Amino acid sequence: MNTRSLIFTIYGDYIRHYGGEIWIGSLIRLLREFGHNDQAVRAAVSRMSKQGWIRAEKRGNKSYYSLTERGVKRMEEAARRIYKTRPEHWDGKWRILIYTIPEDKRHLRDELRKELVWSGFGTISNSCWISPNNLEQQVYDLIDKYDIRPYVDFFLAEYDGPHTNKQLVEKCWNLEEINQKYEQFIAVYSQKYVIDKHKIERGEMSDAECFVERTKLVHEYRKFLFIDPGLPEELLPNEWMGSHAAALFNDYYQQLSAPASRFFEAVFQEGAELGKKEEEACSLE
16 A cells, blocks of 8 residues: 555544644554555655645654644545445536636646546536536635636536436446446455454454554545545436445444554554653753
């Protein structure tokens, strides 16, 4: 697993619930469970800091990293999608974003496309993106972030044919391919769930092992954020495997949750106590 991507997973699944800040030493200790060395972790953290996801704060000779506002927003949006147990109901409206970003701002166009895909938009034609989900706030956040207000138009509309809404979905997303990926996830993780459930019940899995497996589970499942638009129930095919995958993910996650959290808290608390001592020492100087 990529170090930077793994750090994102740990921030989203653990650190954000503990104030959003962690000592670099604790992060290195956690990543060591996955075979990542100190240098790889520091390089990944430095890159994330330059990209505006996290920020550093020095206390004595120790560095602590917390989520920026941008990081918090991304983590919260990801969490809403990862941990929901079933598709939402549809209000019948389509959100349509059309842009004409000039060639000399091509880099903005490329970045915007990546963000739209991640948010769940699909393309109906060149530079025309649609979603049935309530993404108005995300759209205007992107418009402000990339300063592209002169180049975009945003509509809220109903589809009036000549095809059906489900046929419109088929033009914009390959649901069959997404379904296949969900089937692959279920095939792998349904077996792992049964094996680990029995191990935990027999006391054969350590807290550290549960931490690793829970993190791997979330890491693998969150990949669907980049391919599954999170369509409402009314627009999904009858045999939609996404709901089965979500149920399996939640059952497996709950099974690993308590021991995994114990391990994280033990490592995290050590760093927090060191930080407190550093602050006390600085206040006495």
